[in-house]
């Protein structure tokens with residue numbers, strides 16, 4: 001992890017030349033100036049000074065304030081009934097609208113991933129995210145990432161209860177430290193939405209979880225796995241069986257065989273095991289959502305295009321289609337972006353001579369690796385404005401964007 | 406609605422018109438009653454309705470009643486025993502088309518009494534949500550008694566957005582409908598009618614994944630129509646509240662009515678917190694966690710001591726509990742800080758955690774004074790990986806629960822194998838309160854006097870019993886011998902003895918409920934401690950969004966429907 005003691009020195013250039021203010025404004029105004037001016041922003045300044053309930057009349061004011069305050073972090077809150085800056089202390093200050101947001105925290109995968117832990121993330125465990133993206137995408141017909149923002153108008157106006165219902169509908173991994181089996185599918189059948197997720201998981205489960213993550217590869221991992229089996233006798237037998245094999249894959253296969261055998265032999269425990277294989281696959285690979293974030297209207301969430309104060313990585317959008325190719329290590333950092341501009345400028349000396357901030361702004365993006373992300377963002381904005389045009393005729397349509405933490 | 410000043414009830418020719426007004430056994434209460442009423446009847450109807458709702462609530466927390474029929478039977482018996490035969494009758498009413506005079510009279514009482522309680526419960530949001538929750542619960546039970554005709558009649562008389570699906574649609578989504586609808590409720594897709602409704606009208610079905618959802622439209626089978634109706638019913642009730650408040654406003658001149666209305670919500674005997682008014686010193690918590698904590702709190706305490714950390718929901722559940730047992734805010738701050746700073750530095754603690762602790766004591770943000778969470782709230786909480794909160798009997802699997810009970814030496818003297826079995830079996834049967842009571846029984850070697858429905862009630866019951874047993878004295882001796890207490894005065898038997906009782910169900914109460922000890926804790930000597938760490942200007946007090954909830958999140962966490 002690189003050191004960023006000089007973030008304060010880089011931010012003026014970043015906000016002056018790279019932060020996409022016009023597109024950012026276009027997004028958050030959703031075609032309505034009030035939607036923007038009633039939106040809460042919060043800034044974390046240098047030394048952890050934290051300012052809540054900032055709001056801005058328009059693009060100009062936002063741009064000026066950000067360039068003046070140089071926030072280390074920007075969070076986006078809800079749209080309120082009145083402008084937050086002047087009225088947040090009033091009695092009738094209520095949130096009225098917010099994107100439906102999903103947040104996935106990589107630390108929640110610590111008990112099922114073996115490559116990293118805590119906030120670290122490598123290309124192996126990015127696959128958990130990639131899978132999560134695809135599953136949520138098919139469930140919501142939207143695109144999301146670590147933070148998924150569902151931005152269409154019907155999603156923005158959901159109530160807290162409705163958000164909670166959607167979040168819980170998608171949340172199937174439950175249970176704390178003392179609940180080893182975290183997925184329990186009721187009834188004889190598996191709900192359509194879970195079935196759909198399972199199809200995606202089954203396609204990658206063996207190469208990804210069993211082999212690469214090596215979930216049955218060591219004694220400790222086997223023990224963790226066996227804790228999911230509540231029946232003492234079966235756990236013993238499986239433990240003994242696992243001992244006869246060496247690879248994670250062989251152990252998984254013998255486990256599947258063992259459970260399926262319960263069905264063919266008409267074991268009276270079969271009912272208890274009817275969904276076990278599916279449940280375990282879900283426990284190891286289904287998206288782990290922080291549903292508190294999705295439920296609230298007024299939860300603050302990190303804004304896209306802001307810079308991570310420790311790593312310097314820029315929070316950039318991506319789509320479900322490109323998520324497999326997305327390399328968490330290759331996310332542009334503020335340092336590399338500024339270097340890219342400088343290199344480009346060096347090569348293109350004529351441009352450097354007639355250096356004019358405002359005229360060159362668009363070009364500055366294009367000089368850097370953030371360009372691709374901006375194109376994704378612009379495409380999403382285009383879809384949003386189409387939704388607005390269409391909605392005058394009919395309702396519905398789902399457009400959203402995805403932003404990487 | 407208008408209650409005219411005249412106290413005479415003049416039902417002119419008997420039941421004239423009642424049959425037109427009350428066409429259905431099950432009402433949506435979408436129009437107020439008209440006419441005149443004797444004040445005595447007004448009072449009696451109101452009190453009976455309140456008793457009804459209390460029975461409904463008591464019935465709803467009975468996790469041991471498995472089937473709908475059992476629940477209804479249990480409620481019916483309780484109502485009959487309490488002299489509320491007409492409600493027992495309404496509970497099973499099918500909406501017969503040719504009502505008898507008795508039927509009509511019952512419907513009238515149902516109607517009027519509901520509206521009187523509206524007047525009493527429409528002001529305070531805690532009261533209101535309690536009232537509406539019980540009314541909705543009763544509505545659902547009654548709905549289940551309706552025959553096909555009864556349901557159709559209800560559907561036709563109220564504007565309920567719902568469209569039966571066509572045979573073509575059924576063919577198109579056959580597989581999805583089959584997979585997504587419980588076979589216990591729907592035996593055969595072909596003979597079941599399905600209805601399309603906007604998903605936000607049936608959030609309970611979405612939440613529990615009981616119906617097929619496509620593009621925001623839920624496909625609900627006939628058997629689940631109750632969810633749709635209940636959601637309309639609930640909305641009706643909420644929408645009617647401004648009108649109810651205006652009606653009360655118009656009655657202000659009438660002292661007798663207003664005092665009657667006031668008395669109604671004072672007597673509501675809800676799941677109550679028992680606040681402990683004496684100060685409990687934090688160095689007693691280790692001991693108390695073993696003798697007097699319910700299992701959920703004992704586990705939280707143990708996890709905190711072991712890991713020197715608890716995630717947010719765990720801090721809320723445990724933090725409010727110790728607030729309820731008489732730990733002052735200053736002590737709570739130092740208690741959490743002592744533990745957390747074994748892992749993080751003290752500046753980080755002050756920055757990231759101190760705020761939310763002060764907040765639970767009503768000292769930050771909106772200054773709401775929060776009440777310790779009750780069992781229904783705890784049982785319904787969601788628990789994720791790495792978390793220890795929730796109800797031990799619900800959120801622990803059987804192996805972990807048995808292991809934990811064994812480690813905690815349940816019980817010391819009796820045949821512990823059977824004790825563990827008894828508790829774990831009750832938990833498996835989802836009788837969480839029963840399991841908790843059994844745990845109490847084995848720890849204290851006797852049953853609690855009160856029904857355990859709140860961790861702080863458990864604690865209070867335990868303190869009373871232990872104080873009477875003189876166990877406290879033994880403890881004191883033991884503790885002083887171990888040298889942990891230099892002053893015997895600290896282990897005074899009065900510690901943790903419950904004093905005042907207030908009502909609430911784990912929802913935020915305004916400052917009126919602030920226990921007196923809070924003011925004491927702000928005394929000048931103790932204020933010094935909070936000044937130890939330099940804080941920037943209050944305007945820009947640094948805090949981290951990721952690590953603590955903001956005010957609204959806490960308020961929401963505390964007030965969500967169970």
Ligand SMILES: [Zn+2]
Pocket residue numbers: 113115116117120121122123124125126
């Ligand atoms: Zn990794």
